[in-house]
Amino acid sequence: MTEKANSEYKALTERVKKQQTTESYLRGLAASRFDIVDKLGKTYYERENTTSQQSVIFNEVKQIITDFAENNGILQELEKIVNTCHDNAMYKLKEDFPTMKASDTRLLCYIFVGFSPQVISLFMKDTVANVYARKSRLKSRIKSTETANKELFLSLLG
Numbered sequence: 512m513t514e515k516a517n518s519e520y521k522a523l524t525e526r527v528k529k530q531q532t533t534e535s536y537l538r539g540l541a542a543s544r545f546d547i548v549d550k551l552g553k554t555y556y557e558r559e560n561t562t563s564q565q566s567v568i569f570n571e572v573k574q575i576i577t578d579f580a581e582n583n584g585i586l587q588e589l590e591k592i593v594n595t596c597h598d599n600a601m602y603k604l605k606e607d608f609p610t611m612k613a614s615d616t617r618l619l620c621y622i623f624v625g626f627s628p629q630v631i632s633l634f635m636k637d638t639v640a641n642v643y644a645r646k647s648r649l650k651s652r653i654k655s656t657e658t659a660n661k662e663l664f665l666s667l668l669g
Contacts, residue, residue, distance in 0.1 A: 534596055537625030539590045541624060548579050573633075586617060592663035593623045600663055607658040618645055623667045 529555045551552065555572045572621065579585055600623055616637070621631045621653040628646075653664045 537592070538596050541596060545589075545624065545626070548576065549626060549630050552576055552627070552633050555633060556629050576630075576633045580636075586620065588622050589624050593620060597623060597667055598663060600660075600667055603660040604664060607656070607660055607664075614643070615649055618642070619649060619664075619668075622646060622669075 520635060535649060551572050555569065595602045601616075601620055604611070608616075618631065618635060621634060626634070630640050630641045632642045635642065637645075650665065651666050653661055655666070658664075
């Protein structure tokens, strides 16, 4: 009986290690996959109000970011990445907060993926200050609820 328990423990330990390796890989993949959008968003802010010669680049960056933000397929892909990398966080969020506005869910998805507030403000067509304010409001809302997933959500909010 002890041998069987040890064998099962060893198998379980190997599965956990394999899962941790897979999750680490997926987190890296998600970060690299959307790193270009994050860089473009930062470039947009760095180039704002500069010489007219850079206006074409500025407008192209802005259009790429707008196209990214308005593509619902990309949002679904982001949600899938969050679910894969963070214990089904988006699924659990929607289950725990079924009346949450779609814009708040979208904001939390962007935060959970790891986009900066500046880039999120571009995606959401809002100011950086409002992104911070909305994040703070949502964090307070989550803290005040009694849900089994509260700690998961708060850890992803940072």
